[in-house]
Amino acid sequence: TAQFDIQAIRAQFPALNQDSDHPIVYLDSAATAQKPLAMIQTLDDYYRHQNANVHRGSHQLTASLTQRFEQARDTVQAFLNAGDRKEIIWTRGATEALNLIAQSWARSTLQPGDEILVSELEHHANIVPWQIVAEQTGATVVKIPMKPDCTLDMDAFHALLSAKTRIVAVAHITNVTGTRNPIETMIAAAHAQGAVVVVDGAQGIVHEAVDVQALDADFYVFSGHKLFGPSGIGVLYGKQALLEAMPPWHGGGKMVEKVSFDGTRFTGLPGKFEAGTPNISGVIALAESIHWLNSLDRAGAEQHIHALRQQALDGIKNIEGLRVIGLQPDASLFSFVVDGVHHQDIATLLDQQNITLRAGNHCAHPMLNALGLTGTLRVSFALYNTEDDVARFVTALHKACDLL
Ligand code: PMP
Numbered sequence: 001t002a003q004f005d006i007q008a009i010r011a012q013f014p015a016l017n018q019d020s021d022h023p024i025v026y027l028d029s030a031a032t033a034q035k036p037l038a039m040i041q042t043l044d045d046y047y048r049h050q051n052a053n054v055h056r057g058s059h060q061l062t063a064s065l066t067q068r069f070e071q072a073r074d075t076v077q078a079f080l081n082a083g084d085r086k087e088i089i090w091t092r093g094a095t096e097a098l099n100l101i102a103q104s105w106a107r108s109t110l111q112p113g114d115e116i117l118v119s120e121l122e123h124h125a126n127i128v129p130w131q132i133v134a135e136q137t138g139a140t141v142v143k144i145p146m147k148p149d150c151t152l153d154m155d156a157f158h159a160l161l162s163a164k165t166r167i168v169a170v171a172h173i174t175n176v177t178g179t180r181n182p183i184e185t186m187i188a189a190a191h192a193q194g195a196v197v198v199v200d201g202a203q204g205i206v207h208e209a210v211d212v213q214a215l216d217a218d219f220y221v222f223s224g225h226k227l228f229g230p231s232g233i234g235v236l237y238g239k240q241a242l243l244e245a246m247p248p249w250h251g252g253g254k255m256v257e258k259v260s261f262d263g264t265r266f267t268g269l270p271g272k273f274e275a276g277t278p279n280i281s282g283v284i285a286l287a288e289s290i291h292w293l294n295s296l297d298r299a300g301a302e303q304h305i306h307a308l309r310q311q312a313l314d315g316i317k318n319i320e321g322l323r324v325i326g327l328q329p330d331a332s333l334f335s336f337v338v339d340g341v342h343h344q345d346i347a348t349l350l351d352q353q354n355i356t357l358r359a360g361n362h363c364a365h366p367m368l369n370a371l372g373l374t375g376t377l378r379v380s381f382a383l384y385n386t387e388d389d390v391a392r393f394v395t396a397l398h399k400a401c402d403l404l
Helices: 006-010 037-050 060-080 094-109 128-137 154-160 183-192 240-245 280-294 298-316 343-352 365-371 387-403
Strands: 088-091 115-119 140-144 165-171 196-200 219-223 234-238 256-260 263-266 322-325 333-338 358-360 376-380
Touching (some): 060 280, 094 196, 094 219, 298 387, 343 387
16 A cells, blocks of 8 residues: 555546646535546446446356456455455445335334434434334334534433334434444444444445444445445445345346246345346446555545644634534544524635535534534545645635625
């Protein structure tokens, strides 16, 4: 692994190098990451030279492509240190993976009176699927409250856990404040009660090396697009025994062994959960993003990100009325508000200066409600950001706040 070299990395992101007179300052990587050339070229090359369907037909194109498609599964298995390649299921993203767990595992398992503990810090993608399945089964969604510092109230969590708890749903790292939840402790405590734990890794996978076996997570999900891959592809990791016992969710081609009007025999893992033509280009391009990421000094990248975040916090701390919300140690992002100024007005002024960040509720209404806020501005960093990006953000924010 090479040492972290910001200039060499930055050069690999065409979207950040389009207009040298007005370079974009991209501080919205928690929404979606920009894409490295290696990934973009993989997509281009696939459609130019290799396009075919997978797992169908017997011609040469489909055989070599199927092999490449299945190798991508091995890449993700190794990336997560999953025990078996069958435990890696392709989905459209974290959202679809969470819905799959809810509609297959939870829907076939939950009984009236069962409880699903969901943290108050969650993205809507890790709340709404549980509400839907609770409605369908008579189970109840119970909130694990957060403390004013935007960390989970662990005393409350331990008190809420009971024999009624069937599922604990929690983000590895949250998208509003970058809070890193104590998932190791939560998994151990949930297992002691016989509950399964669903970890939303949409943000966590980007900034930590994940070992699902060491974690002992029952399910771990993420989206490719935040991990420098294309959109429309994501991953569901599930423990083999759980996945084996789960009924299929979507029906169609490829997930069956034998279909007749008398009944259908489903295929085994992972095909059972992959009905229809998959996102082939997405799968192989995501694998390329992971290879690319693995070739980098990831620890060095995180140090770089932490230094940028500190530079930004130092640069804006004297702005009148500015409050950082639930500042978290070692996060890759932070959220802030400026008292008396609407977040959207600031975002608009920054946008006019080519500074791209996120303003709004971050798909986390419950968390924002708990904070008594309708929105924040969120600055999120990735390994391709530079000190110059931060300096331009700081200057632009001072200018915007002077104006407003
Ligand atoms: N969970 C978290 C913590 C997220 O940040 C996001 C994306 N903002 C999601 C889930 C949903 O991911 P996607 O929209 O890619 O399915």
